Amino acid sequence: MSVVETKAERAAGWNRPPAVEPEGEGELLEVAMGPHHPSTHGVFRMDVALDGERVVRLKPVFGYLHRNHEKIAEGASYLASMPYTDRLDYFCSLTNNWAYALAVEKLAGQEVPERAEYIRVILAELTRIQNHASTIGFLLQEMGASGTPLMYAFREREKILDLFESLTGSRMMCNYMRFGGCRVDLSAAWLEATKKVVAGLPAFVDEFEALLTGNEILMARCQGVGVLKPDLAVNASISGPMLRASGVNYDIRKVDHYGIYDRFRFRVPLGDHGDVYDRYMVRVLEMRESIGILNQALQEIPAGPIMDAKAKLRGFRPKPGEAYGRIEAPKGELGFYLISDGSPNPYRYRVRPPSLINLTVLEDMCLGHNVADVVLIFGSVDIVLGEVDR
C-alpha cells in the first residue's frame, strides 16, 4: 500500500489525505507493530514508518488468523456452517447467526414466525450493547485507563452473557438461530430475567458516561484525532458506527427493513466530526437506543411458534440460485452471499466482514498522527480478527 496518491484516485475524487512528507533529513524508522502487540485486539500487524513520532506510512498486514472459514463452509452442509459463524466475530455470535440465517432464508424462500423475529431482535440488541460496552472499555484500556472502564463493561457483559447461556447453553458461541426460526423457545422466567437486566442498563450507561464523556483527558486524546471524512467513508464502503460517526445517515435497520425493525421507534445517532471521540459517542448513544428497542420488544413479544412449519433441518437443499442477506451488526454491515447449485452444501459462500472493510481506511486516518494515537484510532475502528482474516 503506497501513500502516494495516484492520478486515478485523484480523478475519481477520492478525498485522500495528502501524502505525508517526512520533515528534515535522516532515515525513517520502520516499526512492525504486532502480531504480538498488547493493543492490537488479537494478531494483527501494522508496518509503520515513523518520522520521529509521526506516522508517515502505514501498511496493515493481515492473515495471522486465517482459518479457512469460507472454504470449510463450502464443503459442509448449510446447517453445519452455523456454528462456524459464531467464531467469525466472537463478541457477537448471535448477530452472525442472524445474518447467515437471513441469507439462507432468502435463498430458500422461508418465512420466520413473528415470535422468532422478536427473539432475534432482543438477542441482537443485547449483543449490540455488550459489544459497544466492551469496545469502549478496550478503547479506554488502550488510552491508558487501565482497568476501570473495562471492568465496568465486563460487569454488564457478564450479566448479558448469563442470559445467553441460560437460553442457548453457551456463553459466547451461541449457535442459536436456525433457518426459519430459532432453536429453542424462551421461557417466561427468561423474559423476566431479561427485563430485570435491561432495567439496570440505563444506570450503567449513565455511570459509564459520568466516568468518561466529559473527561478532560479523554477529550484531549480523542477529539480531532483520526478524522474520517464522510465522502471517503462512503467511497471506501465503511459501515456501522464508524460511518455514522462521520455523519452519514445509513443504518441497515432503517434502510433495509429486515426483520421487524420497522415496528420499533428508535433514532440513528450521527457524529459531526468523524473523529475518535465521535465514534465513542455514537456507540454510547446506540447503546441507549438499543435499550429503547429492547424495552419495546420485551413488552410486545407475542406467543406462537418459533420455527417455520415448513422448515427442513435435515436434507436441506435449496433450489439453485443466489442470495445476499445483510444485517446491521454491531460493527457494521455484515453480509453473507450464497450461491446454491441445488446440492446440500453451498457452491459459493462469501462473508462481507465489516471489520476488514472498516480497516481499509486505517492508513488514511493515521497519517500525520503520533504512534500513540495510532493505537487509539485502531481501537476506535472496533475490529475482531476472527472476522478480519476469517
Place this chain on the structure above:
Amino acid sequence: MAVEKELKIELGKQGIFVTTIEELYNWGRRSSVWPMQFGLACCAIEMIATTMARYDLARFGAEVFRPSPRQADLMIVSGTVTKKMAPQVVRLYNQMAEPKYVIAMGACAISGGPFKQGYNVLKGIDRYIPVDVHIPGCPPRPEALIQAFMTLQKKIDGQPLTGEGRPRYLDADAQCEFPVPEQGAHDLEPPSNRGVWPVEIQGRGSRD
C-alpha cells in the same frame, strides 16, 4: 529431610512453623505466576473475562498480565494458532525467561479444533513447545481456565529442586529454547519439534 505431616500440624498448633526450602520456594513461585498478555482468537476473550471482576484471577496471584515475554512466567496459548502465527508463538516462548510454563487453552490450541481441516491451521501448539496443561472447550469457560491454573500450581508445588524431575532451568543439560519453524514450500518446516513431539508426522499436508 521431609517433616511428617502430622508433626507439622502439631507444631503449627504450638506456634512453630516448620518448612523446607523446597516448599517455601515453590510456594513463592506458584503464588505469583505472571501470564503473558497474549491473545490469539476467541479464547482470548474468555481469558480476559477470567481476569475481570467476576472470576478474578487475582485470587491466584496471576492478575499481572505482562505484555513483554521477558517479564512473563506463563504463556496462555488462547486460540487458533495458524501456520503464519506459529513461528511467532515459538519465538515468544523462546524469549520468555525460565521458569516458564504453557497452558494450551481451547480446542484449537490443543489440536486445531473445529478448524483442523483447514490448510492454514496448526494442529496443536504442543508440536513445537512443551505444554503443561491442556484445557478442552470451544471456548473453555473461565472456570476451566481457573481449574487449569490450579492444576499448574499443583504441578509447580510438586517439583523437587534436586534430582529427577527437577525443573528444566535447574538442569544444565535441558533444552530451554526450541527451534523456530519456518514456512517451507508446502508446510511449516520442520512439521514438528522432535524434542517435544516424538511421533513423526508423515508427508506434507497430512491431516493427523
